[in-house]
Amino acid sequence: QGFGRPEKDRSVIQLPMTIAGKTFPKGIGTHSPSELVYRIEGQYSRFVSWVGVDGYTAFNTFGSVTFQVWGDGRLLHETPLMKASDAARLIDVSLRGIKTLKLVVTDGGNGSHYDHADWAGAMLIP
Known part of the structure; x- marks a missing residue:
């Protein structure tokens, strides 16, 4: 991860996810x-999530990313480029038979500042 560490139920800087x-x-x-x-070993049928750039401050105009969902080395879903001003986007991806799930966030092309x-x-839906 480019900065900090993944945070459960919080933004990367430990504030509410917004x-x-x-x-x-x-x-x-x-x-x-x-x-x-x-490692999900085929136990789930779907992955569902809202995704977006966290807007924790009024000055977060730099962040731009794409979200990818991979299953067993295959790209299953990719969002278009998302910026800090964009609304959350709902993704719903089939995982039938998938053993390894990988959630990826890529740099949107303008550096990783505020991403x-x-x-x-x-x-994960059974």
Whole structure:
């Protein structure tokens, strides 16, 4: 991870997760570039999450990222470029038969400054 460490139910700087003014009580706060890998051994059918750049301060106009969901080495889903001003985007990805899940946040192309990225309300669905 490019800065800090992944945080459970908080932003990467341990504040409430907020995307475009909406606060989320649950999820994972990260910073680009980041990769979170989970061994799920085919036990889940879907991964669902709201994603976006954390807007923890009024001056976070720099952050830009993409979110990727990988399963067993294959790209299953990728968001378009997301900026700090963008609303949270809901992703819902099929995981049928997937053994290894990887959640990736990439730099949006303008450096990783303020690339605080939230997987808000992230859930694995049996």
